[in-house]
Amino acid sequence: MRLLNTRTGEFVWVDDPRTVQFAILSHVWQTYQDLVQLHLVKGKHGESVLPFLSDKVRRFLEIAQNDGFELGWVDSCCIDKTSSSELSESINSMFNWYGYAAVCYAFLHDVTAPGSSDAVVWESEFRDSEYFHRGWTLQELIASSIVIFLSNDWKTIGSKHTLAPLIEEITKIDSAVLTFDKPLEAVPVARRMAWAATRVTTRVEDEAYSMMGIFGVNMQTNYGEGRYAFKRLQEEILKRTPDQTIFAW
Structure with a gap:
């Protein structure tokens, strides 16, 4: 670092x-x-x-x-x-x-x-x-x-x-x-997603990349992939949690 x-x-x-x-x-x-x-x-x-x-x-x-x-x-x-x-x-x-x-x-x-x-x-x-x-x-x-x-x-x-x-x-x-006083992991996925709903980023891919740590996700960044980055983020989240609220989101 x-x-x-x-x-x-x-x-x-x-x-x-x-x-x-x-x-x-x-x-x-x-x-x-x-x-x-x-x-x-x-x-x-x-x-x-x-x-x-x-x-x-x-x-x-x-x-x-x-x-x-x-x-x-x-x-x-x-x-x-x-x-x-x-x-x-x-x-x-x-x-x-x-x-x-x-x-x-x-x-x-x-x-x-x-x-x-x-x-x-x-x-x-x-x-x-x-x-x-x-x-x-x-x-x-x-x-x-x-x-x-x-x-x-x-x-x-x-x-x-x-x-x-x-x-x-x-x-x-x-x-x-x-x-x-409350662990981040105790918050449903959909609620954590909602925290970012009104936030904006300069690059569209950063909408996903800026949330990786909030879900404990690691994935290769690829600027130029556009909205596909968010799809990859969702896939990685599903691999790590049984929380089905992501589908409600």
Whole structure:
């Protein structure tokens, strides 16, 4: 697993992420190729790449370091998506990676901090946040033991534990599942499918790939297969569970 040093922004390779403490940041747009280029250019002169990272990545690493983490992970920066084998392995491992992380910071670009607005405005923004409508954020919300929500000015809004009742209203995910008081496997397949019903992904295949961890499924990714990916997901689920609610879905 490729991680980032929170002090320098340099890559650190870890064979087993269960052996280290690391933080995760939810979705940013600086890519792995961007960071490789920075390492090549700045590394020649012994410079830290930290000042040259995107604002989101830099702020995340600063917050993680201040919270005592030496390592951080950002999917867009730490996965080489030009390598089909690395991308497939990462997608199949991602649910576990979120589970192994000590904390996941969810940066909500469209939500102001509670202290900056009245309660009605803040809650309305939180309910409508893009975070709760994206396909890939579903698994990180469920798998991560601790999720800290950050406002658009990087202030702490709350955690998924403190906000569990509100998040359940928004997402229909049982608050007991969010707080790990109820095992995910105890939730019927159809209900887990329903959690993703209103979420959207950029690539149609990701509608299926982003749900693999929620069902404990591993399968080869194949961008270009379109809706067939969801059919394969259903077939893999049926191999692993006698739960017939999938047919109701």
